Amino acid sequence: MSLGLPIPRLSELLRREPVDVSRLVVKALRERGVREILEHVQKHLKGLNGVVLDVLSGLSVGRHVWIVGPVGCGKTTLAETIAEVLNLGEPPYIEVACHSHMTATELTGDIDIAVALQAGLDHPLAYIPGPLVLAHGRILILDEINRLSPYSQAALLQALQEHYVLIRGLRVRSDFLMIATGNPAEYSGTYDMSEALADRMKQVEITLPSKDILKEILLWKARMYTQELEAEISEELAEVLATMALLIRRDKASETEPSVRSCIYALASTVSRAWLQKKEPTIEDLRREVLQNLISLIQGDFSSEEEKLRYLDKKFREALLLVRGREH
Ligand SMILES: Nc1ncnc2c1ncn2[C@@H]1O[C@H](COP(=O)(O)OP(=O)(O)OP(=O)(O)O)[C@@H](O)[C@H]1O
Ligand SMILES: [Mg+2]
Structure with missing residues (x-):
């Protein structure tokens, strides 16, 4: 070369x-x-x-x-x-x-x-x-x-x-x-x-992107990373994840926020895991991947890993409610 x-x-x-x-x-x-x-x-x-x-x-x-x-x-x-x-x-x-x-x-x-x-x-x-x-x-x-x-x-x-x-x-x-x-x-x-x-x-x-831009990034990059799997990624999954990231950003309990990178991988591995199981990715699959991909990044006044998990879980459910409420 x-x-x-x-x-x-x-x-x-x-x-x-x-x-x-x-x-x-x-x-x-x-x-x-x-x-x-x-x-x-x-x-x-x-x-x-x-x-x-x-x-x-x-x-x-x-x-x-x-x-x-x-x-x-x-x-x-x-x-x-x-x-x-x-x-x-x-x-x-x-x-x-x-x-x-x-x-x-x-x-x-x-x-x-x-x-x-x-x-x-x-x-x-x-x-x-x-x-x-x-x-x-x-x-x-x-x-x-x-x-x-x-x-x-x-x-x-x-x-x-x-x-x-x-x-x-x-x-x-x-x-x-x-x-x-x-x-x-x-x-x-x-x-x-x-x-x-x-x-x-x-x-x-560089500040973190707005919710709508983050959603676009998540869909774009997760689709790119899962291209070989030829799997569909629903907008709703990206919307819930971007909304959750925003909720955590606004929340005082967490000193750090989910990174764009960790959110992209949470979404992409939701899709690849469902593909391995030969099924469509669900909200529950996303919840599981969010906990695994984001837990190490979240820092704040948490007394244990379990408390952090409960915190992430709570934010995920709040985001889901917001998105589903908006849809209906
Ligand atoms: N605004 C964005 N648009 C598209 N992709 C993004 C955006 N921000 C981050 N990413 C993606 O997130 C990943 C991380 O990017 P990169 O490694 O450049 O971040 P970094 O800020 O240097 O991270 P670190 O702090 O860990 O060094 C890359 O895959 C990148 O493509
Ligand atoms: Mg870097």
Whole structure:
């Protein structure tokens, strides 16, 4: 597979010319047209046109963007789809799945001292560039940026601030625009974003879709995932699930809300389980799948798993009553 991305030698990297990445973004926007870009994103995600414009308006003036939102609301898909459609290079973007043990040199790349001593610093194996260096002239996606430790954040900050990455004291030019994703600070398992880093990004928020959009997404994606089964999915199942998600969102008892992802899978596996049993999916089948797919996500002041189950069950029944009441 040709990636069109030869690994450059250190001497070439040290001679790198600056690239105005925001100009490349504007050129791509002119060439493809905003309407076409929005249509492309809609092939993957529904209801996020405003968010796409927020991201593009940042990138086109050279501002890095941080897409923030709850679990499973489309952050990573959105970052990848926008980077893909802008197509600034080959490959169009470099992506890093951040984690809390990621070291600064995993981001920058490091010199292999043994190779350098034997074959010289310019040997192709003496330095394998890290993502911050590879991203020159294109988009860098940092998925789950707030999992980066303060040490790795510092390496990133330097690249954003100076447009240089330091490799054992050697300054390698790197110009990129970053689309970062992350959960809001209140989620556990994440580090605080340093103020200096946060100041260098535009924060764009994805909120959960309205009930009607959520219902459309559920039907669309669940039908996509169950395509091979050739099974029908009734509107009522999607309506009950979307209504339940909305009821939980409005309810103070739960601190988190069912994610779009978990709702899609609850609906899709309702259909596949009924298919395995050679029958039509029923509301009772959906209830069962909702409990299994959503229980791990729901957090709040619940004393036990049983209490959480009872809570979900109650919300499901309330949603069903609302939907059936509306139907009659
Ligand atoms: N607005 C939407 N339209 C269509 N599909 C969506 C939407 N939001 C989420 N999804 C679907 O939900 C799934 C999760 O998306 P994705 O992984 O991009 O979310 P995320 O916010 O990055 O999740 P996490 O917080 O777990 O990293 C994908 O299959 C995606 O297609
Ligand atoms: Mg993600």
